[in-house]
Amino acid sequence: MNGYVGITDFEWYSFLRSRPHWEEVNFWQPSAHGLLDPPPGMPFFFKLRSEHGSPIVGFGFFSWRTRLPAWMAWDTFGEANGAPERSSMLSRISRLRRDQNIDPTGKYEIGCLFLSDPVFFPQALWVKPPADWPSSGIQRGKSYDISVGEGKRIYLECQARALELGIERSAEMVMPKGPDDRYGMPRSIRPRLGQRGFRVAVGDVYGRMCAISAEHSLPALEAAHIRPYAEGGSHDISNGLFLRADIHRLFDQGFVTVTPDYQFRVSRRLKDEYENGRVYYDLEERIRRAGGIHIPKDPANRPEQELLRWHSSERFVA
Template sequence: MKAFVAVTDLGWYQHLLATGPRHDEVNFWFPSPRPGFKALAYGDPFLFKTHIDRRSPILSNRMVGGGRFSGFSVMTIDEVWDLLGQRNGVGSLAELSEKIGHYLKRPLGRFEDPEIGCVFLTDAVFFDVTQTLSAPTDFASNLVRGRGYNVDDVPENHSVVEAVLRCETERNSGPTILSDIMHGDPTLVIPRIGQQAFKAVIAENYHHRCAITGDKVRPVLEAAHIQAVSAGGQHRVDNGLLLRSDVHTLFDRGYLAVDLKHRLRVSPALRERFGNGDWFYAKEGTAIAVPDRRIDRPNREFLEWHNDEVFLSA
């Protein structure tokens, strides 16, 4: 199992701790959108380590919590504030803008809405100030973002292992055995990600373009579930499509579908009921856009469900 230890803004930690030791979903943001973040698989531990700060000796260079990696996306600060609000670790959008300006070493303009790198985390745990852990002794002081660890390769008394166990214990309200976390039965199931992360990660995976039309006007793009949540579908990257809002409606109501080879299907009901849909009929049978990574592409099981249960076939 891999883990990542991220250098953490002290104010971010303190704000989230003040609103509760556990959060279903939070955004750990980087002030710069590049480079991206590919160090972890979905569900892997993402741990928080504070800066070295002589002004705050109690919380200087300490492990202060962690969450489960739920995905990465590049978003503007307005977008991510609309998505998660104070779960970005600040009290207001103005404060978030001020923080970004501080790290960029310049104030943001009145209408400036810069992109930032967003690491979405589920099941985040924040340790009480009196319960923080020592930072890893092998964590170089000049690291700006953080560093990854292979948990199998470090001793059991390593602070990364201690932090992973502490987080699991807090989530489960009871003692956790390390081997249960690291050496569980192998699985090919892609973990559920957070509801808000689902929206952001789907947009990132589809490069902020509608999978069917190619439109890239962000305000009208929506993350669509292939198998609806009301029918047992989950917030999983392979259960999502990025669609323009009207296309999303047509997909959910069965006028459009995607076959098992990721080609567009169009229901005859679209023309019969509304006498319209020529653009879609002209594209019928053509391949839609899919994510770069095979693991992120629409899952056969969910496509079959939508084709069988929702699509208005002839």
């Protein structure tokens, strides 16, 4: 099993280290090109640059990769981008891109790696860098087999530090204790997306297009939970729909639903209570003629039929 040692910005690390526990963070790169594509669950180790001694200062677990407009990365992750405010994040991106002028709108794309259950070590617990790290030529990072050699050493030391800090969840995700081994052999477990990652991942699998209206204007679109998280739902992609904001609100309030056969239905209440809603009834008819809503190509990412059945029976009022 491989892990990845990624060169990490000191400001990013310092800011996140100074805050309470994070469910997930965005390890972004200033360019959208050459984005790493690791398998879900792969350990990702944070390594500072040589001016700080090149230590390993923490780790997390890869959960999702994408390219996002910088404004959306901030709107979605906020301080979990490793910056106190949007302007400081955009300024840092501009400096790393060597742009002469800071784009205040953040419309350009950046590369984003979402990392679950990150751990950030205080300086006293920093881990020595790989002894075989090349002296030059590494721009972003390097993969290591974490079952042998330096990769295994870093892996074990990082897990030990996490346990020392009382953060067992991260350690147990890939290193359960065994009878003959203090930690057990590495094993990959797919980490769950958090609320922030869910919002982006659902949009990605729908091609950033509303499943109902086919709207493509990204600022007007949102990821909806079919079964709310507060009511036993999860942040799994199969519990999501990508919807225009107005349709999302109607969906949450039970004025509209999506049936298990992917049809869009609109409640009579919309007309009875507000004497309006023609645009939604027109959408209902259009989708009926089309044979159903827009759904992801990969069956694993499609809305779970049992969850749609729950919404149609428990939330929607015909």
